[in-house]
Amino acid sequence: MAVETATVRNHLVMRDKTKTWRWYDAFGPNVVKWELDMVTLAQDASANPAGYTTTEVGTNTIALSESTDKGQLLLTSGGTENNGIQIQPLGEAFSFASRYPCYFGARIAANDVDQVDAFVGLAITDTTMLAGCSDDIGFRTDDESAALQFILEKDSNETANSVDTLTNDGWVTCEWYYDGADYVYAYVDGTLQATVARSDANFPNDEHLTPTIALLTGETTANTLTVQWARAIQIWE
Numbered sequence: 001m002a003v004e005t006a007t008v009r010n011h012l013v014m015r016d017k018t019k020t021w022r023w024y025d026a027f028g029p030n031v032v033k034w035e036l037d038m039v040t041l042a043q044d045a046s047a048n049p050a051g052y053t054t055t056e057v058g059t060n061t062i063a064l065s066e067s068t069d070k071g072q073l074l075l076t077s078g079g080t081e082n083n084g085i086q087i088q089p090l091g092e093a094f095s096f097a098s099r100y101p102c103y104f105g106a107r108i109a110a111n112d113v114d115q116v117d118a119f120v121g122l123a124i125t126d127t128t129m130l131a132g133c134s135d136d137i138g139f140r141t142d143d144e145s146a147a148l149q150f151i152l153e154k155d156s157n158e159t160a161n162s163v164d165t166l167t168n169d170g171w172v173t174c175e176w177y178y179d180g181a182d183y184v185y186a187y188v189d190g191t192l193q194a195t196v197a198r199s200d201a202n203f204p205n206d207e208h209l210t211p212t213i214a215l216l217t218g219e220t221t222a223n224t225l226t227v228q229w230a231r232a233i234q235i236w237e
Contacts, residue, residue, distance in 0.1 A: 008101055009180065009237040019190055021177035023103040023233045032093045034211050035231040036106075038064055038071025051090055055127045057216070058083030065226075073227040077116075077217035084117070084216030086129045092208035094122050094234050096137075099198075101180030104138065104211075106230035107173045113146045113166035116223045117216040120174065120230060121151070122209035129214040132156075135207040137184070139174040141166060143218030150176065150186040150194045152202045159202040161186065163193035171228070180235070 002017040003024060011028030015021075026033060041049045041064060048054040049062060058078030062085065065072040077084045094102065106120040117130040121138010129136075134156045140149050148164040163186055164172060175187045184203070186194040196203070211232050215225040 009235045011235050011237060013233075013235075019187075021103065021185060021187065022105060022175060023177075024231075026233050026235060028235065028237075030236040031233065032236060033231070033233040034089055034093070036073060036213075036227060036229060038073065038229075041073060049087060052087045053090060053125055054085065054087050055129075056085045060085040062087070073213070075213070075215045075225045075227075077215055077223050079217070079220060079222045081218060081220055082131075082216050083222075084130070084214065086212065086214035088123070088125055088210045088212045092125055092210045094209045094211075094232060095236075096178065096203065096205040096209075099180045100178075100234050100236050102178040102232070102234040103175070104232045105173065105175035106139075106213075107171060107228040109169055109171045109226045109228075110141065110166065111169055111224045112219075112221075113141060113168055113170075114144055115218045115221070116141065116225065117143050117214075117218060118225050119212060119214040120227070121176070121212060122232060123212040124207050125210055129212055130216050135204040135209065136212070137176070137204050137209070138212070139163070139176075139186075143216070148172065148174065148188065150196075152184070152196055152200060152204060154202045154204045154206065157202050159196060159200050161194035161196070164188045
């Protein structure tokens with residue numbers, strides 16, 4: 001991995017030199033950015049993280065791992081079907097109302113991929129992310145399937161592209177990049193898997209969005225979603 005700097009819409013972007021869609025940071029007057037904080041997010045394994053809207057069904061836990069892998073977020077559901085937890089930063093700072101370039105990426109693993117519902121990406125603030133969210137863009141896996149889908153949803157209508165088949169406890173890096181012009185590109189483990197036009201009817205351009213991580217168990221067993229890193233960066237220019 002090598003990092004380079006680039007100018008995007010008169011803002012400074014730090015990105016991967018070969019995977020140029022992968023943004024690490026950006027600077028300038030109109031930058032909005034969020035990164036999952038593996039130091040202070042969940043100081044108590046059972047506490048709601050400060051600065052986040054947390055929604056729980058059942059008894060679930062949020063915990064941070066030791067530093068051996070640079071820190072990891074562990075969501076653990078309760079042991080009843082459709083128990084789960086989701087976290088969203090307060091406020092909705094991201095928008096596609098105009099041609100604002102945007103990057104989202106996360107590295108995740110689920111312990112039982114065909115027995116969980118999970119989502120990582122941007123969505124409206126909603127208490128039922130996996131049961132009826134109306135506007136979002138990101139990656140989702142559904143109970144009874146190991147397929148990872150790239151989802152664009154607007155006003156409860158969605159465009160879904162199957163982009164990977166998950167494996168139990170297998171790490172996957174899922175990223176998407178909106179070029180601020182015509183297309184959204186979805187990547188899995190560094191390979192382009194889907195391209196969706198901005199003109200797609202389900203491009204979520206009429207709501208403000210916030211980073212979202214969500215998990216539900218699909219069986220009468222506690223299941224987990226682990227997030228090694230996640231970040232979102234957008235330039236409002």
